[in-house]
Amino acid sequence: MKYQHLCVLGLSLLLTSGCSDAPQDNGVANKTGAIAPGTGTQYLTSSEPAAVMEVADARKSAKADEAIAIVGRIGGSEEPFVDGVAAFTVVDLKIAHCSADEGCPTPWDYCCTQDQVKDNIAIVKLVDAEGKPVTDDARKLLGVKELSVVVAEGTARRDESGNLTVAATKIFVRPVK
Amino acid sequence: MLLPWEYSVRNLSRRPVRTGLTLMALSIVILLVFVVVGFIRGLERSLRVTGDPDVVLISSINSEANLESSAIPARTPTLIAASIDGTQSRYGVICASPEMYLGTRVTVSDREPAPGLIRAVTTAAPLVRRSVRIEEGHWPDRGEVLVGRLASAKLGMTDEAVAIGQTLTFEGQTWKISGRFTADGAAYESEIWCNLEDFQSATKRQDLSLVALLLKPSASPGEVSLFCKERMDLELRAVRETDFYAELQQHYRPVRLLAWTVVVMVAGAGIFAGLNMMYGAVAGRIREIATLQAIGYRRRAILFSLIQEGVLLSATSSLISGVIALALLNGVAVRFTMGAFTLRIDGPAILIGCGTGLLLGVFGALPPALKALRSSVAVSLKAV
Numbered sequence: 001m002k003y004q005h006l007c008v009l010g011l012s013l014l015l016t017s018g019c020s021d022a023p024q025d026n027g028v029a030n031k032t033g034a035i036a037p038g039t040g041t042q043y044l045t046s047s048e049p050a051a052v053m054e055v056a057d058a059r060k061s062a063k064a065d066e067a068i069a070i071v072g073r074i075g076g077s078e079e080p081f082v083d084g085v086a087a088f089t090v091v092d093l094k095i096a097h098c099s100a101d102e103g104c105p106t107p108w109d110y111c112c113t114q115d116q117v118k119d120n121i122a123i124v125k126l127v128d129a130e131g132k133p134v135t136d137d138a139r140k141l142l143g144v145k146e147l148s149v150v151v152a153e154g155t156a157r158r159d160e161s162g163n164l165t166v167a168a169t170k171i172f173v174r175p176v177k
Numbered sequence: 178m179l180l181p182w183e184y185s186v187r188n189l190s191r192r193p194v195r196t197g198l199t200l201m202a203l204s205i206v207i208l209l210v211f212v213v214v215g216f217i218r219g220l221e222r223s224l225r226v227t228g229d230p231d232v233v234l235i236s237s238i239n240s241e242a243n244l245e246s247s248a249i250p251a252r253t254p255t256l257i258a259a260s261i262d263g264t265q266s267r268y269g270v271i272c273a274s275p276e277m278y279l280g281t282r283v284t285v286s287d288r289e290p291a292p293g294l295i296r297a298v299t300t301a302a303p304l305v306r307r308s309v310r311i312e313e314g315h316w317p318d319r320g321e322v323l324v325g326r327l328a329s330a331k332l333g334m335t336d337e338a339v340a341i342g343q344t345l346t347f348e349g350q351t352w353k354i355s356g357r358f359t360a361d362g363a364a365y366e367s368e369i370w371c372n373l374e375d376f377q378s379a380t381k382r383q384d385l386s387l388v389a390l391l392l393k394p395s396a397s398p399g400e401v402s403l404f405c406k407e408r409m410d411l412e413l414r415a416v417r418e419t420d421f422y423a424e425l426q427q428h429y430r431p432v433r434l435l436a437w438t439v440v441v442m443v444a445g446a447g448i449f450a451g452l453n454m455m456y457g458a459v460a461g462r463i464r465e466i467a468t469l470q471a472i473g474y475r476r477r478a479i480l481f482s483l484i485q486e487g488v489l490l491s492a493t494s495s496l497i498s499g500v501i502a503l504a505l506l507n508g509v510a511v512r513f514t515m516g517a518f519t520l521r522i523d524g525p526a527i528l529i530g531c532g533t534g535l536l537l538g539v540f541g542a543l544p545p546a547l548k549a550l551r552s553s554v555a556v557s558l559k560a561v
Contacts (some may be wrong), residue, residue: 077238082406084399089406123406135397161410 038143038173040086040136043126045170049153055092056120059164062156069153070166071174073097074146075108076121085125086134086141090150092120097147108146122164124152124171131167142171149174180474180482188486196490199454203494203537204501206447210440211502211530215520216511217436223518224426227363228419231265231394232305233401236387238414242424244278248384250411251275257388260404263396267304272391274298274305277376279386283332283369284346285339291332294368294516295347297376305391308363314341314356319375321355325366327517330510345369348379364422367516389418444533452541459483459545466549467557476550483546484539491538495531502530 038044049069053062058070072090074080075097080089091097095116098104110117126134126141139145154168189196235257240247254275258264265272276298283293296302300316303309317323322345329339339345345352352371360366377383390401398417405413416424459466469479507522522530549557 082399082402084397085403087403087406089409118409121409123403123409125403125407133400133403135399157407159408161408163407163409165407 038141040126040134040141043086043134043169043171044142045153045172048151048172048174049170052151054094055090055122055164056094058122058156058166059119059162062158062164064156064158066156067154068156068166069151070122070124071149071151072122072124073108074144074148074150075110076117078106078109080108080146081138082125083137084135086136086138087123087125088138088144089121089123090152091117093149095120106146122166124150124154124166124168126171127154127167127169142173144171144173178474179478180469182485185482185485185489189489195454195457199490200494200497202450202454203447203491203534204497206443206450206537207491207495207498207530207534208501209443210447210533211498211506211522211526212520213436213440213443214526214529215502215506215522217433218523218526219511219518219521220429220433220513221426222362222521223364223516224422224429226308226361227365228417228422229307229391230417230419231392232418233390233392233398233415234387234418234421235390235401235405235413235415238405238412240414242421242428244386245280247278247386248382249387249413251383251385253385253411253413254388256408256411257390257401257404261390261396261400263392263400265391265393270301270304272301272304274301274389275373275385276302276389277373277380277382277384277386279376279380281347285332285334286343288334288338291334293328293332293345293347295376296365296368296370297373298370299373302370302389305389306360306365307391308361309358309365310360311356311358314354317355317370317372319372320350320352321371322352323356323358323370324354325368325370326357326359327367327510327519328369330512330517331367333512348376350375350379362519364516364518367518440529440533444537447533447537448540450541452544454541456545456548459549463549463552463557463560467552467554467560470550470554471558480543480546480550483549484542487542488535488538491534491541495534498534499527499531502526 052069052071055070055072058068062068070090071093073093074088074090076089076091082088091110095110095113097110098107098112100107104111126138128134134141142150144150151172151174152166152168153170153172154166157165157167235249235253236244237247237249254273257273258271276296279295280292281295282290284290311323312326314323324339329336332339339354341354341356343354345354358370392398392401398415401415405415466479470476502522506520509520510517511520
């Protein structure tokens with residue numbers, strides 16, 4: 001009986017401390033390591049667009065081929081960046097990820113809030129002037145990494161399943177606070 | 178001054194039984210090294226040649242390296258064909274092969290069921306799996322199967338048991354063998370291929386395990402990965418086929434490490450056997466060695482002659498083992514979890530096997546020879 005109480009207590013502690021509730025603007029990666037500046041200056045903008053939508057709102061209201069700007073945190077899976085193409089997934093800032101002090105090796109996969117990620121995720125793919133996907137690594141091009149907060153400005157693409165893709169022409173990387 | 182070459186040769190023939198036994202022991206040790214190295218080389222080659230750099234595999238995001246546990250929607254090939262421009266097409270057919278892959282119990286005639294690998298495919302499969310060649314028979318019609326060259330090894334049966342015209346039973350259905358295929362040593366050679374619709378009906382499944390896409394040389398696998406990321410609802414994962422098998426090689430890294438450990442242990446055992454034999458050989462020749470020293474041969478020359486004897490024996494053993502390995506072991510099918518592959522006695526395997534043999538000769542002869550030469554000539558001449 002004594003052991004049962006201990007187990008319940010241990011499990012409760014684990015559940016309450018597993019994920020941070022408060023969304024954090026700065027990712028773990030941003031805090032711990034310096035990011036090299038991006039080489040794709042033509043895709044980077046120094047000022048944040050005025051009308052920016054959260055990912056969740058954009059998924060609800062954005063229409064196909066509409067010009068939009070969304071803000072989100074790079075993550076959503078263990079490998080949010082697409083190899084061979086400048087593209088990555090972003091998650092709504094309201095969704096919490098594991099905090100730095102929890103020791104999670106891949107906090108950007110949102111392991112503790114995976115069920116919320118499904119409706120709060122979008123993919124950002126960088127396109128050139130002709131609308132073709134840029135075939136460089138987004139990390140080098142934009143100087144971003146997992147958990148970086150970015151604002152992507154471009155055109156919304158929707159499919160019949162409600163997935164949202166932003167064909168971005170400009171990216172603003174929010175500075176680390 | 179060195180001892181004449183013939184001296185070492187004649188010494189070996191003076192004790193034919195001991196020489197013969199040593200030769201046999203060394204040959205067995207070197208043969209064991211060939212078996213283990215051939216196993217490693219065969220496994221590595223099988224995984225290496227299976228991957229085609231132009232082919233991308235699309236499977237379930239949760240399946241990782243296990244395609245058997247992958248389940249993706251049946252409409253995936255249609256969606257891919259409509260969304261990805263980089264897919265090759267031949268004669269108007271898009272090179273996208275929808276496949277089901279399953280490990281299941283297969284019964285051949287009235288024998289006990291054995292674990293076999295089934296790949297259910299459509300006629301698009303040979304367009305994507307470019308190494309596949311039908312050696313005998315024909316492409317399977319409904320209720321028929323095509324067996325790989327090593328399928329019999331995977332099932333633990335003879336080639337005759339899975340000859341054309343024979344029947345196999347799996348997933349509650351009987352299938353007639355319509356042909357036999359090869360794939361340049363790729364992993365498919367241990368598989369049984371059947372019609373996708375037939376297999377879906379037999380397993381009462383409508384989904385697929387994977388879609389294999391053949392990309393145009395100018396296309397990037399990143400395009401497919403992008404599609405998988407965009408269609409989050411489908412939960413797909415794209416991986417270049419060469420990367421998939423490289424990942425599998427990593428999974429088998431402990432097996433390879435273990436095999437190399439066996440090589441080291443077998444070689445170590447061989448060195449000890451050689452040491453034991455050479456200690457015996459030298460112990461019986463203490464007076465002879467002392468006499469050689471008394472008539473003026475330097476210790477270095479005698480040591481060199483004793484090593485010559487050891488190397489001569491081990492080189493002969495290496496040759497014998499090499500010939501046996503090439504004639505009897507090379508190409509022998511081995512059953513393994515991922516299917517079957519053949520032992521491969523190639524250049525590196527020969528080099529490692531014969532190199533180990535020669536090292537056995539040198540290091541086996543060195544310590545006993547040094548020990549014998551350390552005693553004084555006067556004492557050694559009186560030795561019985």
